[in-house]
Amino acid sequence: MNITKNIHEWLFSLMPETTASIVEMLLIAVVYLGIFAVAGLYLVLLERRVAAWFQLRLGPNRVGYQGLLQTMADALKLVSKELTGTIKADKFLYNLAPYFVIVTALMAMSLFPFTKEFQAFDINIGIFFLIAISSIGVIGILLAGWSSNNKFALIGAMRSGVQTISYELSVGLSLLTMVLMTGSLQLSQIVEVQEKGGWLIVQGHIPAIIAFCIYMIAGTAETNRAPFDLVEAESELGAGFHTEYSGMKFAYFFLAEFINMFIIASIATTVFFGAYLSPFGITENIPLLGVFWFLIKTLAIIFLMMWFRWTFPRLRIDQLLVLEWKYLLPLNLMNLIIMALMVLLGLTIQF
Incomplete structure (x- = not known):
């Protein structure tokens, strides 16, 4: 029904x-x-x-x-709690910044196909739209750090800009590697390809697994979570870019971090693991079954990201940038070329 x-x-x-x-x-x-x-x-x-x-x-x-x-x-x-702030802050930008972070996260959530019918916004450039929206979200962090007129907040915001710009490349290229297999940016069509031939991480052999690993590393960095939490390094910067925020405005930033983690995991679920598709090939039209499988896969990936946080120590800023520009980006480019050759030669597998 x-x-x-x-x-x-x-x-x-x-x-x-x-x-x-x-x-x-x-x-x-x-x-x-x-x-x-x-x-x-x-x-x-x-x-x-x-x-x-x-x-x-x-x-x-x-x-x-x-x-x-x-x-x-x-x-x-x-x-x-009372909404306190600093009298030296740029009031307009200071108050605007949390809404940038929240609205962009909410817009990204509207694209995910929880089931075949439960998708608010099925646009033909879905992957591109998600990457673009994630780029806008960092503007809220930069505004928060700059408008607070606090040196710790400003340092956190500057780190966020550098980190996001760097790791967006790896996120985009790893997703582009999978887009080559499906020939579409539309999330519903990417799921349809997996419904016919199996999960993309299986269809794409080793290049798909490499793309997933790179995506998880870069996606964790995009969400500013440990071991890439230089933006909010408590031992160095207090609360980082939202040091001067309190009450509900602080809650917006806090909530957005976890929703962004959900978004990164949901993209991985949709692109690599078949979104709402059952791993056992069950295709009965049960409305809530698709939501169940989508959430199970997403929560498993979120658990993996939490495992990263409570296992690895924080990277220094130079280590953070070396990891991206010296290792992940070249590997991503080579992987993209290999996937293009596999698609050209028809070497992807289907079940």
Whole structure:
């Protein structure tokens, strides 16, 4: 049963076309805002649990059953806190910066095909759109660091600019390697190719595995997470670019970090692991089954990113840039050429 189609027809039968379209868009926005909030709160709790597991601690276990309401309590605390700042800040840019980070993350989430019907924005340049949106998000970080008029925030913002510009190349090239296999930038078509021939990470042999490994390293750096957390290096810069933020504005930055991690994992799930497709070849039209498989794969990749954080020490800025420009970028370019030759010669495999 196509739920979205039924809702669409019901709305258009009740009200004029223009009004129905507006109501439809508002409903979609509310659904995605709900997903955004729930995913952010759950991932914060998951991060704490994973950190506790790696460090042989208990983690949150007081508020609610097994600490399940701890992040909800923290969110309420942040909402109720006073929005303090510095009198030397550029007020307009200081207040604008958090919305850049949140809005770009929300726009990126709208592209993911949770099921065949559950996709808000299926654009024919989907991969390109995601890369472009991620580039805009760093503007919010740069604005936050500069407008705060704080030297630690400014250093964090400058590091973010350097890091994002560098690692965007590897993210883009690793995704382009897989786009060569499918011949399309549209996410729904990339999933269709995998529905017919199997996951791309299997179809693409070793070059696909190399592309996935590079994507995970570069994607972790894009989200400013350890071991690439120079942007928010607590031992050096306080809170980094959001040192001068408090209350809900700080929560926006904090939430955006976890949502960006979800976005990076969701892209990997869609491009490499078949998005909502079952690993067992089950194709029955059960609405929630696709969402289940999408979330299971995404959470597995998120766990891998959390594993990175609690295993590896932080890199120095010179090590960070050497890793990208001396190793990842040349490897990515060679891998792209090998994949192009494989596609040209018809060497990809299908099941």
